Amino acid sequence: MYKKGLAYKKKAAINWCPACDTVLANEQVEENRCWRCESEVVLKDLEQWFFRISAYADELLDDLQILANWPEKVKLQQRNWIGKSYGTEIYFRLAKDNRPLPIFTTRPDTLFGVTYVVIAPEHPLVKELVEGKEKEREVKEFVEKTLKEEKHIRGAEGKEGIFLDEYALHPLTGEKIPIYTANFVLMEYGTGIIMSVPAHDQRDYEFAQKYNIPVRQVISEDGSADESLEAAYEEEGILLASEEFSGLPSEDARKEITRKLEKVEKGRETVQYKLRDWLISRQRYWGTPIPVVHCEKCGIVPVPEEDLPVELPLDVEFSGVGNPLETSDSFRDVSCPCCGGNGQREMDTMDTFVDSSWYFFRYCDNQNTRAPFNKAKVDYWCPVDNYIGGIEHAILHLLYARFFTKVLRDIGLTEIDEPFTHLLTQGMVTKDGAKMSKSLGNTVDPGYIIEKYGADTARLFILFAAPPEKDLEWLDSGVEGCFRFINRFWRLIHGNIPLIQQSGGQEEYGGGEKREKELLYMMHSTLKKVTDNMEKRYHFNTCVAAIMELVNYLGGYSPQTDNERKIFAKALQWSMIMAFPFIPHVVSELWEKSGYKEPLDNYSWPEYNREFLSMDDVEMVVQVNGKIRSKMTVSRNMSEEEVWELVQKDEKIQRYISGKDIVKKIFVPDKLVNIVVK
C-alpha cells in the first residue's frame, strides 16, 4: 500500500482519546466520544499514518448497488458517510494581489447573491491576511478561542466571526466582497473557504443578520423579488438579478453558470466527499507494527517484504503510561534496510480494524508462512457467503473491509470485488435498556437457564424469541414453554421408538385415504416452511413454530394401517432432522435411541415433494362485498363455474344476495370468492 501511495504519513489535527492514550479515526468517534471507552475526544496536531481510503470513495459508493443482499440501512449509512456531492469550484480572487481564493459550492446558481466570503479559522490564509495589521491580535484570539472549542460544540451557541479588513473579487461581476473568518466554516471540507449567500442559505443568513451584512435575493419561486426575507429561501426556483442568467430555473442556471466559469477559467465542475482518509496509527502495544524504518539519510524506508511480518517484541514494560513499544530497545534500534546505517523502527502500531479488514481471507489459508494467503484458495472460498455482525460496524469494519478487498484486488492478490455477499445485521439484545455486547459485557448470562433446563432449552428459547435482525429486550418468560416443548418432543419420539425401528424409514403413499394425505401434507409443508425460513430468511423463530405445530399434530395422531405407520415413522424421523439445529443434544440422543447407526450430523437434509404440499380439499372463503359470510370445503382446482354453483346453494350466502343485483364476481382459485352486490 505504501508503494501504491495508499499509505502515507502526514501532520494533521486528529482525534485523541486521553483515556486510551491513542489517536482515533473519524469513524471511531461518536458524538465526540471514543467508541471504546466513551471518553471525550480532544484534537491534537500530530504526525500520523493514514490509508488513502478516499481514493476508493467512488468505487465504494458505486459498488453498494451490487450488494443486493445487504440491508438498505447499512448501505444508506455508508452512502451518507462517503457523502459524495456534485458542485462547482469557483475561483474568487484576493482584491489586493489577485491571488486565487477557491471555494466549493453545490449551488452555483446563487453566485450572484454572494455578499461575503468566509475562510475557516484554522486556514493559514487567515493568519497571513492579518499579519502586521491592527486586527492581528483580535483575530488571533478569536481563532485560538474557536479552535479550543470541541469540534461538535463549536458555534453551537451561535455563529461568530470577524471581518478581516480584506476583500475578494467576484469572479463574474468583479465586485469587491468582504472576507470574514467564522466558527461555522470547516477547514476539512471543500477548500476551507466558502462563498456566503445569506438569501439562500440559512447559516449564511443567520451570520449576516448578526453582523449586518446585506442579503441579496437571486432566486424565488416565480422569479420576482420578495419584499422581505424572514429566512433563507433554500429551495430551487427561478433566478433574478443575475445578469444574463436571470429567468433560468436553478437546475439550468447551475449548468450555465458553471459553463461560463469554465470558459473564463474561473471555476470548474467538481465533486466533494465527506469521507476522510483512514487514520491508522495507534499508540498501543496490541496492534500490528507499521513495517517501516526511519533513517536519517534515507527517510522513511519500508521493511523488505521477505522480512515481513514485523512481530511485536516481548521485552516491553507495561507501565500503563505511554506507548509500551518505546520501552523495547531491541525493537526500536535497527539498521536501515536501504543504507545499513542507524535507523529507528516506527513506534506506532496499526488500528486493529486493519486486521479485521482481511482476516476472512487469511482464514482460507492460515498456515501460510510465505504470503498473507494463497490467491487460488481465497478465490475459491471467498467472497464470504453470509456475514453476520452488528449494525454498529456499518461505517467501521464493514467499510474498511470493503476498502481492503478492493486494494488487495488491485495489488493482484485476489480477484474479489466485494468481501461479503450477504449481510445479516443481528439486532441488539438489551436488558433493562442496557446494551449487551462483547466489549461492554454481557448483562445477561444464559448460564442459569442452562443450569436449570439444559443448553438445548436455552438455545431454543433464544432462537424462538424473535428473528435475528430484530432488537430484543431480554425477558425470561417463555423459557418454561420451550422446556415443555422439548419434553413433549422427547415423549413423542421415545414412545414410538419400536415403530421407527420397524418401519425401515421408508415413506410410501398408497391409497387415497384422507388421514394419510393429511399426514403427508403436514410433514411436507412443515419441511418446506422450515427449509425456506432457515435458508432464505434466517427466521428461526418461525421454523421453531412450524416444528412445534408438526409435533403437536403428530402427538395427536395414531396410525391405523401399515402404510400409515410407515409414513408416521418417516414424519417422526423428519421432525428429528428439522429439530436438530435447534435442540441438538436432545435430538442426537433420540436419534441414537431410535437405532440409527449414522450420526445425524452426516445425514442430509430431506427434500419435500411438491405433490404433497396441497391437500385434495381446500377451504374456500366466500365473501359478499368484501366481508366473509361463509366458508366451504371444495375439492382442489375446482373451476369457477362449479364453485359458483355451490355458492348459490349456500343458505347464508343466499341471505345476503337474494333480491340484489350482482355487480361483479371475483374468483381466486382454491382460495376465495367475492360477490359484489348492490
Added chain:
RNA sequence: GCCGAAGUGGCGGAAUUGGCAGACGCAGGGGAUUCAAAAUCCCCCGGGCUUUAUGUCCCUGAGGGUUCAAGUCCCUCCUUCGGCACCA
C-alpha cells in the same frame, strides 16, 4: 433540522405475491387426573352488542385515499428507535 426504519392482543411475535388478522409460544381463566401436589392432558382466551349463535358490528399508532378486497400500496399526521448533524 435532515435521512432512514418501525408501530399488530396483557406479553414475545406470525401473516413470504394485496386474498380468512392474531400462527406458534408466554401469561391468565376453567376443567380432568391425584388423598394432595408436581408433571401431564382437555377447553376458553382482541373488543363491543344482543335474542348466546352456523348471530352481528368494530379492530393491525391516528386520519384520509386507491381496490371487489389493505397489517401489506399511496398521501397527511403522531409516537418510538437508529444514523447524520453547521459538509457550503
